[in-house]
Amino acid sequence: MTSAxxxxxxxxxxxxxxxxxxxxxxxxxxxxxxxxxxxSSPGLAQRLGVNAAQIRKDLAHLGEFGVRGVGYHVADxxxxxxxxxxxxxxxxxxxxxxxxxxQALADSKNFNGESFRVDALFDVxxxxxxxxxxxxxxxxxxxxxxxxxxxxxxxxxxxxVPPESAEAAARALAEAGVRGILxxxxxTVGPFAGTTVxxxxxxxxxxxLAIQLTPAAT
Amino acid sequence: MTSAxxxxxxxxxxxxxxxxxxxxxxxxxxxxxxxxxxxSSPGLAQRLGVNAAQIRKDLAHLGEFGVRGVGYHVADxxxxxxxxxxxxxxxxxxxxxxxxxxQALADSKNFNGESFRVDALFDVxxxxxxxxxxxxxxxxxxxxxxxxxxxxxxxxxxxxVPPESAEAAARALAEAGVRGILxxxxxTVGPFAGTTVxxxxxxxxxxxLAIQLTPAAT
Numbered sequence: 001m002t003s004a005x006x007x008x009x010x011x012x013x014x015x016x017x018x019x020x021x022x023x024x025x026x027x028x029x030x031x032x033x034x035x036x037x038x039x040s041s042p043g044l045a046q047r048l049g050v051n052a053a054q055i056r057k058d059l060a061h062l063g064e065f066g067v068r069g070v071g072y073h074v075a076d077x078x079x080x081x082x083x084x085x086x087x088x089x090x091x092x093x094x095x096x097x098x099x100x101x102x103q104a105l106a107d108s109k110n111f112n113g114e115s116f117r118v119d120a121l122f123d124v125x126x127x128x129x130x131x132x133x134x135x136x137x138x139x140x141x142x143x144x145x146x147x148x149x150x151x152x153x154x155x156x157x158x159x160x161v162p163p164e165s166a167e168a169a170a171r172a173l174a175e176a177g178v179r180g181i182l183x184x185x186x187x188t189v190g191p192f193a194g195t196t197v198x199x200x201x202x203x204x205x206x207x208x209l210a211i212q213l214t215p216a217a218t
Numbered sequence: 219m220t221s222a223x224x225x226x227x228x229x230x231x232x233x234x235x236x237x238x239x240x241x242x243x244x245x246x247x248x249x250x251x252x253x254x255x256x257x258s259s260p261g262l263a264q265r266l267g268v269n270a271a272q273i274r275k276d277l278a279h280l281g282e283f284g285v286r287g288v289g290y291h292v293a294d295x296x297x298x299x300x301x302x303x304x305x306x307x308x309x310x311x312x313x314x315x316x317x318x319x320x321q322a323l324a325d326s327k328n329f330n331g332e333s334f335r336v337d338a339l340f341d342v343x344x345x346x347x348x349x350x351x352x353x354x355x356x357x358x359x360x361x362x363x364x365x366x367x368x369x370x371x372x373x374x375x376x377x378x379v380p381p382e383s384a385e386a387a388a389r390a391l392a393e394a395g396v397r398g399i400l401x402x403x404x405x406t407v408g409p410f411a412g413t414t415v416x417x418x419x420x421x422x423x424x425x426x427l428a429i430q431l432t433p434a435a436t
Contacts, residue, residue: 013429016234022425085429093424100325100352104318109381109404110421115428134318156427163327180427186327198427202418203328206311207240208233209374209398209416210333211303 017058021085023048024055028078040071087115094149094178095158096169098123098139101184102160106137111158119152142172149176156180163187170197235276239303241266242273246296258289305333312367312396313376314387316341316357319402320378324355329376337370360390367394374398381405388415 013021027047031039045052059065062084066072082088093111095102098121105111106118112135122142123129129141140148149157157173159166159181166185173181174192181197183189190197231239245265249257263270277283277295280302284290300306311329313320316339323329324336330353340360341347347359358366367375375391377384377399384403391399392410399415401407408415 018426018429019422022422087425087428091428100318100322104322111424116424180431182424182427196427196430198423200423204237204240205416205418206329206334206400207305208236209400209414210305210309211236212414213398
């Protein structure tokens with residue numbers, strides 16, 4: 001399948017399907033590392049905790065995968081899925097806000113792997129500018145954001161600033177030309193033409209855990 | 219509805235439904251602040267970006283809500299939903315790992331609101347122990363975890379430690395008696411009897427954003 005052909009389908013993916021496919025890609029990587037050659041859709045479903053029909057439906061949305069009676073060829077599915085999802089290359093990420101959260105993200109394995117690499121942090125604090133995070137990510141002045149995004153070829157900007165600074169930082173990232181913004185600030189930003197904004201609400205993870213807790217024995 | 223009666227239903231909630239109800243509760247808070255008295259399920263659905271039937275189904279799972287022809291009474295639904303979900307009181311949270319991520323979470327509005335309050339950070343680094351986060355959360359030695367959890371009445375423990383330390387920290391939290399563990403470490407921990415573990419994978423948010431990006435003009 002050509003990348004061009006995959007695009008309209010990819011854009012038709014729901015948030016939930018996108019989430020499942022991201023998890024699927026991760027599991028395929030683990031399976032490949034384990035030396036698994038082929039796996040059935042029920043096997044994949046069990047791995048992801050979703051039903052097999054769901055997986056077949058998600059994949060059908062992207063094209064033809066799987067071999068009747070055999071299941072999926074792990075390495076092949078991983079490679080094709082990675083390519084379709086655009087996760088088969090490293091994207092440059094920049095983070096605005098070199099406080100605790102920004103530095104934690106800049107140094108995390110989560111944000112530095114096969115698909116992403118954090119190349120710069122930005123801050124307005126002169127005491128931080130010119131320094132580096134623990135793993136060596138340079139901290140630049142926010143005033144250089146536009147030039148830096150072009151220089152680094154950054155595609156994704158992460159907002160790790162206080163809520164009152166979020167909109168301005170997001171606008172600067174959008175104007176600098178990043179294609180996606182991951183917003184950790186508890187504030188809504190945008191929308192900006194040509195830039196996709198995704199809000200990460202860490203409260204949700206805590207709330208969903210609390211809701212799932214078994215009632216206290218009282 | 220009595221809390222006891224609500225429990226079995228609450229425990230039957232899927233991860234996705236739990237997530238939607240958490241978002242719903244947040245939206246109801248905003249609506250109440252805006253002075254909205256009643257809202258239709260289509261109105262709520264639009265607010266959450268899900269379909270109205272889905273919301274009615276999620277709520278039906280919890281009991282009787284809504285008035286035919288009127289919709290939902292915002293304040294009443296918010297109060298009852300909050301009580302059923304166990305988010306109508308402050309739960310004490312402790313965070314293991316006083317690195318950048320741990321301190322970012324300890325100081326965040328996300329983890330300090332109507333339903334949660336971070337009362338302590340724990341670390342093994344003697345230079346940090348005895349100090350406080352920017353907002354004043356005390357940093358205690360991890361060796362005091364068990365006694366501290368009891369003393370503080372902590373119900374939830376957050377793992378903000380390196381992957382190699384995750385299992386030991388999680389076990390310490392479980393043995394100390396927390397009922398839920400929110401794991402930010404890129405490592406699987408547990409399971410532990412009587413303690414619910416929820417893994418937070420920050421990579422997923424970055425991947426789902428990347429997948430949703432419009433293809434670059436090349």
